[in-house]
Amino acid sequence: MGISRQEDVTTCLSCKAVLLNEHLPACKTCMTNNNNYELSTDVSDVVVLCGASGDLAKKKIIPTLWWLFRDDLLPSNIRFVGYARSKMTVQNLREKTEPFMKLKDSEKAKANKFFDSMSYVQGSYTDKSAFEKLNKEILGLPNGCNANRVFYLALPPTVFADVTRNIHDACMSKCGWNRVIVEKPFGRDFDSSAELSNHLAGLFREDQLYRIDHYLGKEMVQNLLVLRFANRLFGPIWDRNNIASVMITFKEPFGTKGRGGYFDQFGIIRDVMQNHLFQVLSLTAMEKPVSNNADDIRDEKVKVLKCIKPLTLDDMVLGQYVGDPEGEGEAKEGYLDDATVPKGSVTPTFALARFNISNERWDGVPFILKCGKALNERKAEVRVQFREVPGDIFTPGVVKRNELVMRVQPNEAVYCKMMTKTPGMNVEPIETEMDLSYNMRYKDVKMPDAYERLILDVFTGSQLNFVRSDELSEAWRIFTPVLHQIEGEKVKPIPYKFGTRGPVEADDFVKNAGFHYSSTYKWVNPNL
Ligand SMILES: NC(=O)C1=CN([C@@H]2O[C@H](COP(=O)(O)OP(=O)(O)OC[C@H]3O[C@@H](n4cnc5c(N)ncnc54)[C@H](OP(=O)(O)O)[C@@H]3O)[C@@H](O)[C@H]2O)C=CC1
Numbered sequence: 001m002g003i004s005r006q007e008d009v010t011t012c013l014s015c016k017a018v019l020l021n022e023h024l025p026a027c028k029t030c031m032t033n034n035n036n037y038e039l040s041t042d043v044s045d046v047v048v049l050c051g052a053s054g055d056l057a058k059k060k061i062i063p064t065l066w067w068l069f070r071d072d073l074l075p076s077n078i079r080f081v082g083y084a085r086s087k088m089t090v091q092n093l094r095e096k097t098e099p100f101m102k103l104k105d106s107e108k109a110k111a112n113k114f115f116d117s118m119s120y121v122q123g124s125y126t127d128k129s130a131f132e133k134l135n136k137e138i139l140g141l142p143n144g145c146n147a148n149r150v151f152y153l154a155l156p157p158t159v160f161a162d163v164t165r166n167i168h169d170a171c172m173s174k175c176g177w178n179r180v181i182v183e184k185p186f187g188r189d190f191d192s193s194a195e196l197s198n199h200l201a202g203l204f205r206e207d208q209l210y211r212i213d214h215y216l217g218k219e220m221v222q223n224l225l226v227l228r229f230a231n232r233l234f235g236p237i238w239d240r241n242n243i244a245s246v247m248i249t250f251k252e253p254f255g256t257k258g259r260g261g262y263f264d265q266f267g268i269i270r271d272v273m274q275n276h277l278f279q280v281l282s283l284t285a286m287e288k289p290v291s292n293n294a295d296d297i298r299d300e301k302v303k304v305l306k307c308i309k310p311l312t313l314d315d316m317v318l319g320q321y322v323g324d325p326e327g328e329g330e331a332k333e334g335y336l337d338d339a340t341v342p343k344g345s346v347t348p349t350f351a352l353a354r355f356n357i358s359n360e361r362w363d364g365v366p367f368i369l370k371c372g373k374a375l376n377e378r379k380a381e382v383r384v385q386f387r388e389v390p391g392d393i394f395t396p397g398v399v400k401r402n403e404l405v406m407r408v409q410p411n412e413a414v415y416c417k418m419m420t421k422t423p424g425m426n427v428e429p430i431e432t433e434m435d436l437s438y439n440m441r442y443k444d445v446k447m448p449d450a451y452e453r454l455i456l457d458v459f460t461g462s463q464l465n466f467v468r469s470d471e472l473s474e475a476w477r478i479f480t481p482v483l484h485q486i487e488g489e490k491v492k493p494i495p496y497k498f499g500t501r502g503p504v505e506a507d508d509f510v511k512n513a514g515f516h517y518s519s520t521y522k523w524v525n526p527n528l
């Protein structure tokens, strides 16, 4: 192991961090002792996609690699190796993947180059000798011996342990760095997740592990850090003295689309709340990190999770969708009508939960997380509702609470619901908004897909937007008891109709929790 010096940039060969002279010989990022530098040129990079024949690879990972390749964002000498059990060729992979690549006619030549840079190795997931064959394939690539290796595990959890062990035993680069991208589920509960973490920790260093939560790759989720810590406007009022409630919402307007059998093993709490929404919660609630360095930020995320007690059923509303006889297409079907869902399943497709963060900043402020499938719209947002203005001097009931809404999707926006004087002769306050709609303010900016950002981060060695093992174990600590109770006692979810806002009980719950819904706010779309 040593240091690679390319022109005037010196990088650690272990983790690729840029080393400034004062850091030598130890790399501050990965702590490798780089005391015997060597000059190295032409280190190539190889992405190994385990599970290349699968759905995730076809629909998401290969198209994402293509977009990055198309836009010249990957290292110029990049090579891709697909690995899976199926007997297939690169041409077969191409035919399966192209429908998801949004390929333009003008891009055909570049797409040929992309697939020319790809090879495919067929092999079992359990057999070490198959991984030795994979390693030989990598070593046989131009400069393969020096190559940095990214292993993308697009695999079901059942083969995860074998594959990671075999990668470790047979496929690690001896000269370049090795990084392993891991997809959820990261276990089913505290114990299984800890088992998985221990298994991985026995094979790889934490700085080699990139646990993907794709919500961390979304523009507005990444923006939370900037909105909170680069604005004097928000920092001083971001606390229990000024904020009445925080609502974090995820809604999808479709159901399980015939894949309920898969969904049923997890349910909406594991599918969305414990991971995506909890990541958003920790970024919204954490203290200001010492710096914007990945570990300083992740330290703060862990600290805030440590202030949350395990969730209980008293703080939840669970729902399951039923078909709407008047609805169209999938909407006619309820969750239990999906032939792949076990009969009588009580798996929730909607969940609302209230959390208290017992620290000086937040104690008493309800953090309400709400997520569901088969609802009335597609939406993900963070809604911060402020307390009433003390000593109201206007007509009672007219002044409504301010809200700051950070809309993650669709159409990224940050808007602040506020009061203004009714324009014209009327002097009464009226609800309005300060509106930062991205499609108006940043018309020409192409918003990258979450996976594009995250895969690129892996190449640059930035772990900021990846889940650290201690974050994961804190999240499971909070959710495991109630998940076990729901499953053990077969807690019945409340039925709600496909295409609605979920069970009405959820609205009663949030009202009692302290969220004020003002039905009087009317938004006028300035685009119209
Ligand atoms: N830049 C932009 O694009 C802007 C767009 N708008 C749009 O204007 C519309 C209204 O704005 P919005 O901020 O939602 O304000 P509203 O006051 O209309 O709604 C606030 C939220 O309250 C929830 N809600 C609805 N009914 C109830 C109920 N009975 N009890 C409790 N909660 C309820 C809804 O969330 P849920 O259904 O998730 O529970 C809703 O999102 C939205 O479509 C919004 O996207 C507004 C401002 C700027």
Ligand SMILES: O=C1O[C@H](COP(=O)(O)O)[C@@H](O)[C@H](O)[C@H]1O
Binding pocket: 214, 252, 271, 272, 380
């Ligand atoms: O991880 C998951 O996320 C998707 C929603 O992702 P989005 O980027 O479209 O918001 C969800 O449909 C899926 O059930 C879940 O596993």
